[in-house]
Amino acid sequence: MLSDALLEQLTATPLFAVALTLAAYLIGMTIFRRLKQPTWLPAVLIAALLLAVFLLISGLHYTTYQQGAAWLSVLLGPATVALGMPLYQQFPRIRELWRPLMVCLPVSASLAVVYAVGIAWLLGLSDQVLASLAAKSVTAPIAIGITQQLGGSIPLLMGGLLITGVVAIAVVSLAAKWMKISDERLIGFALGLNGHAIGTVRAFEISPTAGAFASLGMSLTGIFTALLLPLAWHFIG
Amino acid sequence: MTALGGFLWLVSFWLIGEVIVYLTAIPVSSGVLGMLLLSITLALRGGVPDTLAAAAQPLIALLAMLIMPGVVGVFFVAGELGGQWLAIIFSLTLGTLLSVLTTLWLMRRLMRSQDVK
Numbered sequence: 001m002l003s004d005a006l007l008e009q010l011t012a013t014p015l016f017a018v019a020l021t022l023a024a025y026l027i028g029m030t031i032f033r034r035l036k037q038p039t040w041l042p043a044v045l046i047a048a049l050l051l052a053v054f055l056l057i058s059g060l061h062y063t064t065y066q067q068g069a070a071w072l073s074v075l076l077g078p079a080t081v082a083l084g085m086p087l088y089q090q091f092p093r094i095r096e097l098w099r100p101l102m103v104c105l106p107v108s109a110s111l112a113v114v115y116a117v118g119i120a121w122l123l124g125l126s127d128q129v130l131a132s133l134a135a136k137s138v139t140a141p142i143a144i145g146i147t148q149q150l151g152g153s154i155p156l157l158m159g160g161l162l163i164t165g166v167v168a169i170a171v172v173s174l175a176a177k178w179m180k181i182s183d184e185r186l187i188g189f190a191l192g193l194n195g196h197a198i199g200t201v202r203a204f205e206i207s208p209t210a211g212a213f214a215s216l217g218m219s220l221t222g223i224f225t226a227l228l229l230p231l232a233w234h235f236i237g
Numbered sequence: 238m239t240a241l242g243g244f245l246w247l248v249s250f251w252l253i254g255e256v257i258v259y260l261t262a263i264p265v266s267s268g269v270l271g272m273l274l275l276s277i278t279l280a281l282r283g284g285v286p287d288t289l290a291a292a293a294q295p296l297i298a299l300l301a302m303l304i305m306p307g308v309v310g311v312f313f314v315a316g317e318l319g320g321q322w323l324a325i326i327f328s329l330t331l332g333t334l335l336s337v338l339t340t341l342w343l344m345r346r347l348m349r350s351q352d353v354k
Binding site: 118163 | 244247248250251254263264265266267268269271272273274275276279280285289290292293294296297298299300301302303304305306307308309310311312313314321324325326327328329330331332333334335336337338339340341342343344345347348351
């Protein structure tokens with residue numbers, strides 16, 4: 001519980017939000033390492049939970065925090081561009097696999113939408129919810145554009161992205177063990193394709209190769225879904 | 238100081254992405270366009286400049302922190318969903334489980350058949 005006057009003073013500059021974000025991230029990373037890097041609880045989620053609890057207790061509004069934190073999140077653009085570097089460094093290994101990658105991508109990226117929306121439809125969820133969940137495997141900046149075109153809700157999409165990312169990480173690591181898959185290229189590709197940025201972050205924890213294949217999976221899924229989903233949605237109506 | 242030049246590379250590619258989005262109105266984000274353009278440029282150039290590596294590596298390491306402010310917002314929308322949240326979580330979880338299994342199974346099959354050839 002911070003007084004309104006103090007909150008106003010602290011949020012006059014973005015530095016308070018920046019400090020909160022850095023602190024939550026560093027504490028989240030420490031807890032993540034202490035827990036021996038559990039795949040079902042990524043560091044992003046721990047840090048976000050800590051910060052949400054702090055906002056609730058202190059009385060600082062999320063929108064006020066978000067305005068300040070925009071000074072950090074604006075770097076997401078150049079950081080996404082930076083993924084082009086590992087992508088380039090893995091070009092020879094990607095070229096070896098271009099045929100399976102090009103067959104697998106459209107099938108998997110379409111099924112990622114069909115499975116989730118199909119189950120949601122069977123459960124009788126409203127059309128607006130279906131439209132909000134359709135882009136759940138696509139990286140946030142692209143997914144927001146798609147969801148606007150479909151007429152979905154952006155906050156609900158963000159929730160869908162979080163759940164999808166966390167579940168994708170957990171399932172990839174469990175299924176890889178169960179199916180005896182140790183190829184980092186395959187694991188990375190599955191993480192990026194299904195788990196967008198959250199999966200890509202996880203893939204870089206495994207190895208640079210997994211990270212590069214995740215970047216590839218994430219960007220191709222984003223492009224494929226952005227170009228075809230609004231069209232398909234229009235025809236199925 | 239070397240990282241500064243690399244950072245300018247990254248921001249410039251993002252801005253080029255913005256211009257392409259503006260001119261063509263394609264529904265892809267400028268970050269993803271910039272990523273693809275950067276990898277193609279590096280391939281044509283044949284190598285990663287030190288300044289670029291100095292800026293790109295720390296930024297990639299911070300990716301998780303940069304998506305965090307957006308993730309925090311998720312905890313403040315749960316109330317708007319009424320009774321639907323259980324069905325939503327169920328469809329996302331099962332849907333993602335199925336799509337991950339499909340990707341792993343299909344990709345492994347395709348990679349094996351390529352190795353046989």
